[in-house]
Amino acid sequence: MKTPRASGRRLRGAVVHYLGTAIVSGRIAPGERLTGEVANSEALDVSRSAYREAVQVLTAKGLVESRPKAGTRVLPRSRWNLLDPAVLAWAFSGEPDADLVRDIFELRAIVEPAAARLAAERRDKADIKAMRDALARMRRHTLATEEGRAADRDFHDALLRSTRNEALIALSASIGAAVSWTTRYKQRLRALPRDPVPDHVRVFDAIAAGDAEAASTAMRSLIDLAHDDTRHSM
Secondary structure (H helix, E strand, O other), rough: OOOOHHHHHHHHHEEEEHHHHHHHHOOOOOOOOOOOOOHHHOOOOOOHHHHHHHHHHHOOOEEEEEEOOEEEEEHHHHOOOOOOOHHHHHOOOOOOOOOHHHHHHHHHHHHHHHHHHHHHHHOOHHHHHHEEEEEEEEHHHHHHOOHHHHHHHHHHHHHHHOOOOOHHHHHHHHHHHHHHHHHHHHOEEEEOOOOOOOHHHHHHHHHHOHHHHHHHHHHHHHHHHHHHHHHHHH
16 A cells, blocks of 8 residues: 555655646746645645645746745746756657757757767776667667667766766766657657667767767767757657
8 A cells, every 4th residue: 555655745746747847838937926825736636735845846946936925936947957857857748949959959069078078088997888888778779768768878877977077977867868858859759860879889989999089079979960850850
């Protein structure tokens, strides 16, 4: 039997997802006030405590702000934690905003080629093995499957870890989520326009060879091609 606590977590998660997707999709616009706690909890058929906890989660992600007497309002997008994996998931649960997609790929184009360069200079045998294993799983499962997309995330995670830069490693969850959700989005209506695994192989080969310039160039090419594929899917 499920415990009430577990049930409460599920309810809170459902409310967070509902409100988060509504805000990120624009159905609830910045500056708009969420209806009162009692009205919203009744409309969503959840307890007031579950609704309050959901609002706290959204507040922590920068989506809303609650003030005495003023209530809870949606904050401007500039305040959102756009790199939060949950916020990225909400953005890609429907048709993502074109500007957000552009911003994500611009961030990747700034961060990941430099990370690939560092990885080529600092990787060790364990890093190379982690990336090689992830590539093998990507080939075996393909990026059309959740297993293949998990392997893709693992590849980018291993690459960032091999930089030995803690600030870059802290971006791993965000980069991984961005990679996974854009890949999932590109094939929502049809198969991927092309196989991106060879692009990853070129990055890996350069890192394994210790060629920093080639690693950076290969990563930039990977990101540019992924961006083109995503634009064509929109």
